[in-house]
Amino acid sequence: NAGVTQTPKFQVLKTGQSMTLQCAQDMNHNSMYWYRQDPGMGLRLIYYSASEGTTDKGEVPNGYNVSRLNKREFSLRLESAAPSQTSVYFCASRGGSAGRGTDTQYFGPGTRLTVL
Amino acid sequence: AQSVTQPDIHITVSEGASLELRCNYSYGATPYLFWYVQSPGQGLQLLLKYFSGDTLVQGIKGFEAEFKRSQSSFNLRKPSVHWSDAAEYFCAVGAGRNTPLVFGKGTRLSVIA
Numbered sequence: 001n002a003g004v005t006q007t008p009k010f011q012v013l014k015t016g017q018s019m020t021l022q023c024a025q026d027m028n029h030n031s032m033y034w035y036r037q038d039p040g041m042g043l044r045l046i047y048y049s050a051s052e053g054t055t056d057k058g059e060v061p062n063g064y065n066v067s068r069l070n071k072r073e074f075s076l077r078l079e080s081a082a083p084s085q086t087s088v089y090f091c092a093s094r095g096g097s098a099g100r101g102t103d104t105q106y107f108g109p110g111t112r113l114t115v116l
Numbered sequence: 117a118q119s120v121t122q123p124d125i126h127i128t129v130s131e132g133a134s135l136e137l138r139c140n141y142s143y144g145a146t147p148y149l150f151w152y153v154q155s156p157g158q159g160l161q162l163l164l165k166y167f168s169g170d171t172l173v174q175g176i177k178g179f180e181a182e183f184k185r186s187q188s189s190f191n192l193r194k195p196s197v198h199w200s201d202a203a204e205y206f207c208a209v210g211a212g213r214n215t216p217l218v219f220g221k222g223t224r225l226s227v228i229a
Contacts, residue, residue: 004159031215031216033216035219040125040221041221042206042219042220042221042222043160043206043219043222045216045218048216050215058216090159090160092160094217104150104162104165105150105162105208105210105217106162107152107159107160107161108159109158109159110158110159
């Protein structure tokens with residue numbers, strides 16, 4: 001099992017450019033999440049999908065959109081990148097078919113995004 | 117809504133010394149509590165979790181944590197720190213099935229010889 005995979009690992013954009021960060025999990029998890037990590041700020045939730053077909057805003061959704069393409073894949077799109085979106089982005093997944101609160105949340109390796 | 121506070125931003129310990137990282141949570145019901153570790157340039161890895169039963173839980177890499185309901189705390193401990201333990205540590209609280217975990221801001225651990 002690969003767990004949670006993310007592409008790309010690194011990306012440099014110019015202000016105003018768009019891009020999509022890809023995330024996939026092979027653990028048959030129901031829930032998937034996108035976080036951003038900035039120095040001193042910890043992990044902040046951008047969007048999440050509690051199950052296939054649903055998405056919800058997290059703490060910092062402005063400037064982002066998401067798509068839960070199927071149970072495996074959850075993408076994050078920046079329509080018009082801004083320097084404030086320079087960050088490390090982590091995708092995570094959690095919860096099998098029983099979906100218990102005790103389920104572990106698994107993280108991908110992250111995407112380092114720089115917006116110039 | 118739940119929240120997590122990690123009071124210490126950065127801690128430095130000597131190799132072989134004991135370690136305690138503090139975590140306080142706010143949540144009305146019985147929480148699900150987690151500790152994760154992040155090595156430089158890596159994703160987050162689960163160290164241990166608590167949801168019920170024995171309040172002292174054992175994790176990987178020799179870590180343990182104790183849940184104290186009266187203090188709303190879930191502190192992480194290790195009796196003897198190794199240089200490879202230098203990393204950032206995150207405490208998290210969960211409310212229930214398939215809901216997002218809420219993370220603290222993290223504690224960076226440095227280990228000196």
